[in-house]
Amino acid sequence: MRNLTSLLFAGGLGFMLLAIASGLDFGAPPMLVGGAIQSTAPQETGATNIVTSVVLGYRGIDTLGELSILFAAAAAAGLVLGRRHTTAGTLTEGGFVLKHGGAMLFPLLMTIGFYIIFHGHLTPGGGFQGGVILAAAFFLPLLARPGARLHHGMLSVIEGFAGSSFILIGLAALSEGEAFLQPMLVQDTLGQLVSAGTLPLLYLAVGLKVGAELAGLLSHLAQTESEV
């Protein structure tokens, strides 16, 4: 009975929301803020990827919050799962292809990851996407060899420094008498690799942090067997 009610309720809710949403003017957004950003972003931040200028510039503090959420999730997961990991031999070793393929892919993934991070202000992609690829690079060997373990200490150092350098860059602007997280060193080289001032640096921090965070999280999840 309750199942049926729930189903009806959910459907009804969706239907009503649809009725509300159909009143929206689809495909012609007001673009109040978006439009303004589109026209000023290249000058203000020097990044051709306007999404990047939004992510790191206009809404930089969102990104900082987002990083913090990842960090918090990782820390919380760490708290929940604890530090004791059993690299139990119960899991079978990966096969030949997985093992060696993983080893071969590792440098490739690293390269792609960093490429995407460094070109985040120019092309689609950026710190998040690159970071995830980096995390995959580290996680792949783990799948192949369950016995292997990531160097958690290293990861946490990376993540700590990456996160704090993001803030430090922001604070640097503050110490220069500008607003927190204000882009600095904006060169007049739109479209070049070395452009957009501190944005690539921020993206690097983001990428490293995301990478380390996800890798840590994944390895936690993969390796936790039981608390004894």
Added chain:
Amino acid sequence: MSDLIVLPLVLPLFGAFLLPIVMRTSISIGAWIGPAILAYGCWILGDQWMSGTALPFSLAIGGFAPPMGINLYIDSLALLFAFAVQLLGLLFWPFKIDQETARRQALMLLLVAASTGLALSGDLFNLYVFYELVAVATFGLIAASGSSAAYASTIRYLILSGIGSVLTLLGIALIYSQTGTLNLAHLAQLAPEQLNNKLGLTAFLTILIGVGVKAELFPVNTWAPEVYATAASRVSAFLAGLVSKLALLIILRLLVLIFHQPEAVQVMLVLGILGVITGELAAWRAKDVRRMLAFSSIGQLGMIFIALAIPEQGGLLAVLALTFHHLLIKSGLFMLADGWGGAIEKLRGAAKRSPLAAAIFVLFSLSLIGMPPLPGFWAKFTLITQLAAQTSPLYLIGLTVFLLATVIEAAYLFRLAALLYGPAAEDTPIDTIPKPAGLSLATASLFGIGLLAAALFITPVGDLLSHVAGQAANADLYINTVFAGTGGSQ
């Protein structure tokens, strides 16, 4: 000077990121980072308050002018909340040193930072981000108590909160689709034309329900009893005392600035009334202290929602008075529950074991019930005069429920007080009666002193709150402040 206001928001994040690294090398140094940062945050905010910088002012993050970039809006209310966050963070600091110290303290710092962000931010989506950060940090801290029940309650809370987030996000998406902006001040300008319709109302309601999860809005507050019963007392105190109020703050800002529809407040009124009824009635039968406090907290938040539904500035004053009063009281009570957390029956004769704790409990109870001249009375007085002034019968129902709930509240609180002061059970030696831990008791005493001080200086406190409410209720001031002076860089 006013630029530095961003530090209480950023430094805890910074500290949180660095803490694991520092802890790795030296725990004794690391243990000082958090308190130092929070103390510094308190100092900055206090200094800001004292320095007499013209409030309110707006601070653009990254130097981008407000509708495009994100701005912090600092008025007296925001400053007060931010200060309370930092101070409570300090008071509820998880000092315990063990293997997980770094993570726990980092989470605490993140929670403080996010809460500060909630208090200060002037951008809808940014609020959402900080809200989520609060949520995640909270989950971590609840689960940190390590019991299976804590995990179970966390996951239940997490799922509920997750749905809430989805709804909030949906509401934000609707608002953005309609208006194309997220800045609260900008929205406030656009709202009369663009959001004064069903779509706007739907968006508000989805956000209300989403944010209501944290604000213990009935009926999405079912997590509260189990979470407060399983989490560490300090975490519960922070959640019940502060986080719920910050969620309320979001709703308050939305109401004042954007959504003026009568339906919006009516929904809150009805849900608030239901919250009061269910919370207080459930507390009547609660058999353990924590859940009693949890239910009582639900009831109190319900009262605040009722107050929030009063559309005038007087209502806002009532909201603030109730909010800060409940903040003091409930934090203090949860501190006492640290040690008194078990069954109520076990507390027979506890006053002999710890007279101070019992006295503080009685003090808090009296204020919660609203005995003059304690501050609780003035809060309730403000509320009922405002409620009675409304013409809609729904408000009178609210008034009645509120008054009846107070009676029930008095009954269950003083049943416990009578138990505390009654004779101990015959087979229990006095040493085995539970007693709040020293540190918690000291913290609770601080809250008690604060309460008494507020009672003593009720006139200036009242004036201050009216001033704050006046500022917070002024939507034009908000808009003008944000768009006139972006502060900071330029």
Added chain:
Amino acid sequence: MAPMELIIELILMPLVAFVVGMMMVLMMRRIAAKLQRRIGPPFFQPLYDIVKLHSKRTQVSHGLIHDIGIVMAMGGYIAAETLLPVPGMTGIAEKGGIITLLYLMMIPSLGLALGVGQCANPNGSIGIARALTAMLAYDIPLVIVIFGVAYAAGTTNLVDIIAVQQAGGFETWGAVQMPVLAIAGLIAMHASLGKQPFEIYIAPAEIATGPMVEMSGKYLGGLFVMQCFQLYTTSVLYVSLFLGGGTTWFDFLLKSFLVLAIPVSIAYLFPRYRTEDLLRLMWKWPVMLGLIGVAFVL
């Protein structure tokens, strides 16, 4: 009014009451004797009784309160008489009024109750409990009646009440103006005398004469005196309320004796009620009559 005159009145009124009261006791016994086909006692028998009781050798006291009780029983009535106007004498009736009189009439009961209580005899205590219950029974209709009369007269001053009745001769008598109230008052008065069928608190067979069980000699004598006063007070009060008081001593006494003769005659025809039956009876009929009467008055 000259103070000397007043003092003489105050002394005379109880004395007259005592003498008349003794005659009423005599009348009561004579009626009883007539009904039971006896000759009855001689004229001075009440006086003989009092003297006899006081001169007994065995005078058992159970303590000071026992004595005080008897003193209060007599004293209360003596005081009450001064509030009850008789032809030519008003005493201090104007300073007390009927409510005060009503309450003064309770003092003897209370005194008796105290004295009996001190005797430490459960029979006495039971008797007192019954007596008080009986008071609860008959006072309610009595109070209604008094309310009605006082309201009709517009005053609580007995002198004025009498004056109002005498103003227009027979037609303005309370009994004519308010017949229903008069009937209710008569029943209540009967009960207040404590005679059969309402003598529940004496009940010789059950509780060994109740209040009197430990009374001997002058204690019983005191009670005898009290009874004289009681008979007088009750009948005179009724006369004052309903029968226009007395313009002369003759018609005053005539009315009083006649009024008393009615309940006394009835008393010897009936058996005794149980306590709750008394309550039930009193709370039903006289109260109803009284209320109807008051409704007429209002």
Added chain:
Amino acid sequence: MTLTPLDELFLYSGITVLVALLLGRRLPAGWMVTILYGIQLLALMKMAPLGYGGEPISSALTFEVMGQSLSWRFDALSWYFALITLGSALLSSWYACGEWEQRFRQSGGNLWLFHLAMTLNVFSMLILLASGDLLSLFIGWELVSWAGFLLMAMAGGVATKAAMRYITYAMAGAMAIFGGIALVYVSAGSLQYEAILTAASQMSTAHLWMLVILFGAGFGIKMGLMPFHLWQAPAYAETPGPGSAFLGAISSRMGLFAILLVLVKLFGIVNIDSLKIPFTLIDARDLLAWIAVFTIIFPTFTAMKQNDARQLLAWHGIGQGGYMLLGLVVADAMGAAGGLLHVFNHATYQAALFMAVTAVIHRTGTADLNKLGGLVVRMPLTFMVLLVGIIGLAGLPPMNGFVSKWLVYRSLLNEGMPLLFVAAVIGTLGTILSVYKLIHNIFLGQLRVEHDNVKEAPWSMMIPMLILTAIIFITGLLPGIPLAWVASVQQAVGLPVPDYTLGGVESASGSLDMIWVIGVLFAGFGIGALIFYFAGGRSKRVHQLDNYAGGHFLTADVRYQYSDNFYAGLMHLIGGWYRGSFLWLEQSVKSLVEFLSLGMQGLYRRANAEFYLLSTALFVIAWVVI
């Protein structure tokens, strides 16, 4: 800032609280507190002109909180009640000093808490009495409630239970008042008395009804009016002896004070008179009068059934409150005077009665009416106090209770209210029955063996009792003394004033002169005594066992006392009427709350929170969309 006499009074009262708080653990604390009460009384005497029509005195103390100004002032009404409060506090505290204190301490009582609670009660009552606006009235009200709770709860055990019940009732009352205040505030725009006075005349009927019900219920709960009377007797009876004397004397009269102030003075009895109940002949004022009358009758007859002396007295305390309200509601010159005078009279005899009973407990260790008897030979003075007290309570001449009840009866008669009149008399008769049981079962009848060497109450307890006895008699003899104060109170609240003399009241339709009445009464007693003692032989004192026992010889181990089920015959008839309906009602409310609470907990316990969320979202959005 100069101290007005009122400020001085507050100051002394505050000092008393502090002394009790700081020095209360030392032995002479009781004496210090008592002396301080005396000083407070002197300070009150400095304001004595108030009792004779003087101008109100304001306190220099005012506050401005959240846009509300708070002020305190004394007028004749406050002064009159303050006089009673301080008088009973002084005597109760005096009574507590010395032997009672020692015994209390030995039996594990917390003397410090006792003194503290007493001083707090007095202090808060003074604050309440001095209230200069509705808000300060409410503040004082709450303070009095909680101070009373402290005093009631301190004995622990049963007392705490009773106090819990009290505080639940009191909170309900306070919240009713709180709601009423909010409504008044909205319609008058202010909580100052002047503003309310003007607003009250323009209020709509519905509004006024609401306010009368809210305030009436709120204040009535404190007074123990029906149907909110259940809490009072157990709570007062279980308070430590002198405390119950104090509470019984004055505490619940605070409700009357507030009714007088708010319903009579502010709203105006005339306005209340105009509130008709539809489809019946009665209006709000009649309703109040009938409530008062039922409050007289039911508790009085409940008292009759009690077997504990203190419970019995406490129940009577509720009943007597009905007379006061009745007089006030009739609201003519005599009725109001009677009601107000009864406050004073009741305080005196009720305090004396509680003290006498406490003295008995002090000596014998029990107040169970079935375990006492014959104590008059051991404690004659206490007996006398109790006797005077019960005569006052029953409202018989020559004690003061008679005067006030006489005034009430007279007013009912004048106004032509036969049913109320009869009901009031029923109450009086019930009281007589009940108090005779009290004095009989304690002092008369057979002395029990175990009480054979009981001594008279100690002088520290005796003197306050004797003082009270004297007051009861003197104000009975010369009712003009308190009537002067009462008259100025009536003037202050805007009621007509009776034409009083030193000995009573003058009136065209029948007056009262207690000097003559008492003079004649005592002359009668004197004559009676002359006859009794000089006519006839000397009586012989015999042992109490030398008694008629149907031919048997009595021995000490035979219980020859009639105490249980004292009014058997009466109970045969009315015993079935004790249904405990109000208890049943109270239980029903309680179990309803329990039941709802269970339901709510079920709602929260194994909750499918997501489902709640979903349905809420659905309903609220549906409400918007549709």
Added chain:
Amino acid sequence: MMPEISLELILYTTALGLISIGLAGVVLSRHLFRMVLALVIAEAGANLMLVLAGYRWDAVAPILTTLGEHPPMVDPVPQAMVLTAIVIGVGIQALAVSILIRIRQRYGTLDRSQVAERMDAEIADTAGIPRDVSQESPLGERPLPSLPDSTVEIRGGHS
């Protein structure tokens, strides 16, 4: 009047449908992990809704490919927000999963009502209060006692 099935209708239906499905999934699932998965679905719906908010007909991604004049671009802000929202979602899911792992280890089950039941019992146990017995279903397994052999024969249970 039947509304025309347009692209926007399909898109909105998809987004809100995902949310509805997610909500229904959360409410209907008895397994905690499935509830988390349903949550993920709902989040996807909300994110889609957010992306739709910035869509513009005939517009390109907001990346400058040429200096100077550029074709109309879609609103970049929702895209940034979605990026943020997705990452937030990932974090929460990871945390949820790690908690689920622990619950599975401690309680041996992820059934929602059983977990709630166990949690309730544990809370009551820690606090030391007697527990109101569940109002929904009897606690634990209550196997029927096996019938004695004789009854089987009496009932003709042998063939």
